[in-house]
Amino acid sequence: MEYPIGGRDGSGDAMKFMQIIDYKTTRFDDMNAVLDKWVEQTKGKRTVGHAVMGKDRTDSNHYVEIVEFPSYEEAMKNSHLPETDKMFQEMVALCDGMPSFTDLDVVREEQQNAATARRFFHEIAAGGNLNAIDEVFATDYTDHDVANEEDSETGIEVIRRDVTMWRGAFDFTFELDRQVSEGDDVVTLWTMSGKHKGEFMGIPATGEQCTMTGTTIFRFEDGMIKEGWWHFDMLRLMRQIGAV
Incomplete structure (x- = not known):
């Protein structure tokens, strides 16, 4: 054939x-x-x-x-x-x-976008396969993150930097509580759980088991994540590691 x-x-x-x-x-x-x-x-x-x-x-x-x-x-x-x-x-x-x-x-498939979003949380963020970032995110990806000082940052290296930072500070897994896909957008409600094993925002490792909930919106273009919005309970996390 x-x-x-x-x-x-x-x-x-x-x-x-x-x-x-x-x-x-x-x-x-x-x-x-x-x-x-x-x-x-x-x-x-x-x-x-x-x-x-x-x-x-x-x-x-x-x-x-x-x-x-x-x-x-x-x-x-x-x-x-x-x-x-x-x-x-x-x-x-x-x-x-x-x-x-x-x-x-295939130029558009909503379920495929949802699967790609799940791949980020499980394979890249929790699993540590940073090489897969190039397969999932557009090179001109734009990131909106409540934890960063800038309103937005552009470039695939933003994701690589942030994933590396979080993985260095916490040994975590993700529970994807709910996911909604519509058009080019995939919304994921998640719960992160893990041990504080390394320095995070100036706070030395405490060994505490931490839990944080959040919501991420990924906008897709041509099957790649083009833009992301991150909202999560940073105050709760900081309380758990004794920063507040």
């Missing part, structure tokens, strides 16, 4: 990629068996992120499959697997005519 050219936005960053496969068959059970065999044979190798298959309500022999990939490049890796080529040949043999393929670059 080959895919046409696709897959990057104007900034050169990889975009999520999806393919719609449209076909007719009177042998759906055999088709299903072919797909199940391919899933088993490509375990640990395939790059498909998510797949959904639907049947036409007005034509029981008409099926549409939507297959998602993290990027066009990952789709190509999947395409070049020998198991994929064999599956495609078996699939064509079961179809009434040649299947049609529509290749799409």
Whole structure:
């Protein structure tokens, strides 16, 4: 299976990629068996992120499959697997005519934005994978943080600096209490819990277990976090470490 050219936005960053496969068959059970065999044979190798298959309500022999990939490049890796080529040949043999393929670059997906926001809290902030910052935040990201003196700061290094500072002061995890996604915005209500292990705003490590609640709004553009607003209970945190 080959895919046409696709897959990057104007900034050169990889975009999520999806393919719609449209076909007719009177042998759906055999088709299903072919797909199940391919899933088993490509375990640990395939790059498909998510797949959904639907049947036409007005034509029981008409099926549409939507297959998602993290990027066009990952789709190509999947395409070049020998198991994929064999599956495609078996699939064509079961179809009434040649299947049609529509290749799409995903330019907006609200649930994907919500998943990216969760990735920040769990993988980057709590998990410490700072390399992922470049995959999640736009290079001209704008930050609005109640803990900073400036009303706003611009640049991806702002996030790298702040995450490094917080991780140096606290050994923490995030509980994401609620998340709402609408349009380009994702709002996350969170609770941070952890041990005060290092200096924070001039306060030496106390070893205290601390809890702080907050709300973060991320605005997305082309799948990347473009702007962020941070509101959290800093007074409560400072009380817990004896600063107030």
